Amino acid sequence: MSTQSNLLSPADEYPIHQTPEPIAVCGSDPNFYDRFWFNAYSADGQSLVAVAMGLYPNLNVLDAAVSVIHDGVQRSVFASRLLNLDRMATEVAPIKVEILEPLNKLKVTLAKSEHGLSAELVFAGRAPPIQEPRFTWRMGTRTIMDLTRMSQSLTCEGWIEVAVNG
Template sequence: MLTKADDFPIHQTAEPVAYAGTDRNFYDRYFFNGYSPDGETYFAIAFGVYPHLNIADAHFSVVRGGVQHCLHASRVLHSERLDLSVGPISISVIEPLQMLKVTVTGGEGLAAEITFTGRAFPIEEPRFTRRNGPRAFMDYTRMTQNVRCEGWIEVDGQRRDLPAGTVGSRDRSWGVRPVGAPDPQPPVPMTMSGFFWQWTPLNFADRSLFFHVNADPDGSAWNTRAVVLPDGAAQGGGYHTEAARMTGVELVPGTRHAKGGVLEIPVDGGVAKVSFAPFLTFLMRGIGYSGAWRHGAYKGELVVEREDIDLAAADMSAPEHVHIQALSRVRLAWPGEAEQTGLGVFEQLIAGPYKPYGLG
């Protein structure tokens, strides 16, 4: 099957671009978020292509006044992977690896036009490979980039320009992880008893800081890295280490969400420390990371739906609310430098037991 993508030099195998290996869980996704300097506006976008499910979906979500307004869209892909639009949500790659634009054209009372410009060259994270017994559970690559954001967002006729200083992060990931309908035949025997994930893309005045960790239920990390990038850093630049760790985490009672924490990064001259003070909770279900609008779910030829979530009334202990991004004020203490303040995200997902936090 030939598609428009076959006229570009992007092939990775001897097959047409329509065929992405043989695993039905192959995916290719964009993610964006952004937040105003005062934290009053927070928004995120997810856009996924699932070649073997023949589905594309997109989600836009913005928090205003304590309400998370969400726009979900899904369509049949028809194997055309270069059509970066699903209903009212579209992506334009203006300058690869540097500038992209997301447009939301008035879907269900929500509209936006936001340009994301990289602060430095994207980082390539360690390849995420995880098996459940003999079966591949995850096998993907992700690149991440902190960004400056310009544009506007409209909610029910109220348009607001993004204020100067609005920043955020974007990532691109591709490979294999669970998408679409659950597999009807679980692995035998089931070897995975839990899943632990933390991710902290942070924006400071002159640099970006990234940390992530996947860990086993006993706390042993199986994929982790911290990166510090000065603005304008080239590919491979900055400081990279796999020895960073998150400490001092206490959970909000009745939830699996952290009250805060301290990231410790060994550097020349001592230990850099980043303290987190979360103040806004963004539910990842609003951009398809669980629930009825999970990534890769078949909805029909084209279906668009709006959802509004009152965050104060949401049950934060519910399974669909385990996965969050906590917008946080952060303080960076670097040996030999004056303390810096910034903003960033403390993403958290703890499913199943995790002994270091007392979760059974």
């Protein structure tokens, strides 16, 4: 019989387990993370938006960032909160990532805030995602990186509002 505390989260309701452990258990590496990362450029190449959201279950942290370059000026919003075991709650105010169609369509929302940026962007796959080969980097016997990524070419539709200081 185990003496560990309750590690169940909403994700445990879904039949997605790959071990006999709750979803919250993801190994012993304190730096293990799962991440969303998006980049979109305007057609003329003059503007850029970049979005990142990282879930660090063993550190109990959810981080997110949105950065916009427009008219040669970069503006960024960073946010962080406790993860509290719920790896499916992908919102850290004012940034939210919603999976609309798994492996095909995601929505990123940046709520209006004191940062002068807001956005609603839908990223849709132009082709199916590609699983990149597993990458392992070791320094002697110590594992520095061990990862597998999914890459996908996407379209981006929506809007970004940038407050301009007068």
